[in-house]
Amino acid sequence: MVSPGILLVDKPAGLTSHDVVARVRRAFGTRKVGHAGTLDPMATGLLVVGIEGATRLLTYIVGADKTYETTIRLGATTTTDDAEGDVLVRAEDADLDAVTAEGIDAGVRALTGRISQVPSSVSAIKVDGRRAYDRVRAGEDVVLAAREVTVSRFDVGAARRVDGAIDLDAVVDCSSGTYIRSLARDLGAGLGVGGHLTALRRTKVGSFDVSDAVGIEELDGATPLSPADAASRVLDVLRVDAADARDLRYGKRLAGQATRVTGAFAAAVDEDDTLVGVVEKRGDDLKSAMNMPEERR
Known part of the structure; x- marks a missing residue:
């Protein structure tokens, strides 16, 4: 089973962003791959690629500076x-x-x-x-x-x-x-x-740097960033206990906890350093804006 993650790829000239996605699919043996922000074939450099459930995070990365x-x-x-x-x-x-x-x-x-x-x-x-x-x-x-x-x-x-x-x-x-x-x-x-x-x-894309990226010939065996690690680089982190993590996964609001989040969104990370999802404010409460598929252990 392919684990979700964010892979930083240093795209060479001559390939489209879609070409890179196709190579990542082959290297990781999954169709569920996407990227945050197209690079023209002439351009080189950082392409942020999401794998499996981490493709859900691309929405929060694509708008980065x-x-x-x-x-x-x-x-x-x-x-x-x-x-x-x-x-x-x-x-x-x-x-x-x-x-x-x-x-x-x-x-x-x-x-x-x-x-x-x-x-x-x-x-x-x-x-x-x-x-x-x-x-x-x-x-x-x-x-x-x-x-x-x-x-x-x-x-x-x-x-x-x-x-x-x-x-x-x-x-x-x-x-x-x-x-x-x-x-x-x-x-x-x-x-x-x-x-x-x-x-x-x-x-650079937000806090992601091309110096941390892998080359197109290094995809086999490359280790993506975990969803929690990647999310913490683009969003504030909200630490949640097991009960709150369970409530978020089931679509329940965290009542009266809106003051724990300063920005529009935050990455909810549980006690095992697993990304539960992304939360947003709703009045005095926090609700899930995006839930990550629960990782099997």
Whole structure:
């Protein structure tokens, strides 16, 4: 029997997130596998994968803040806002010569904080039930609605001139739903030379770090985080005794215990360090928002 858990995988370039899920299914011998937050095939880095009952935890992980390391190329726009797309417009050398460090800094500041961002047209956002990228590949013109996102850090290193372009290495901390390709596109547009991504690596999802992840060739024999361990990294922990654990599993409320939880949700962990589920406040009480399947011993 496959035990539930959260596996951190360092996705290589060239694989889709679905490819990684398929490999985890084979390695662990189960169909019940999901992930929290898609990475494009070009991107590398941290993919948080849920196995068996721990897939229920992904709902509470997917909205966590993310950290990315990226390379932005100024000097060309592409159909996908990254290096995998066709080049639409290239900047003239004179326009690139006019790009200054002060101009880059101003552009970065304008894209930091709470901003309105139009996602790339080849994103996975659904439009009338179909993915935007599927509509683009079918020849449709797709313009997605702007959305509010938060970029809490946008640190850019020194600019370096390459063939007909300027490359910038950057580190971005952002809210879930932020498109780094769109940051590259918008930075280039603001500087009047166009821009797109040439590299993207996700290094953190909430408190999960890629340094703790396994490579795609290390899945066999990999040890996932226990549901209790994983949940404690994204939620406050509520310690419950055997009686409260039993009540939660049977759908009963914990009367008068709402003051024990400060956030919207908390991970209920029993005396055996087993995750009972996730609880939420209901008036003065706590009720189960998600129950984990009870582990057999």
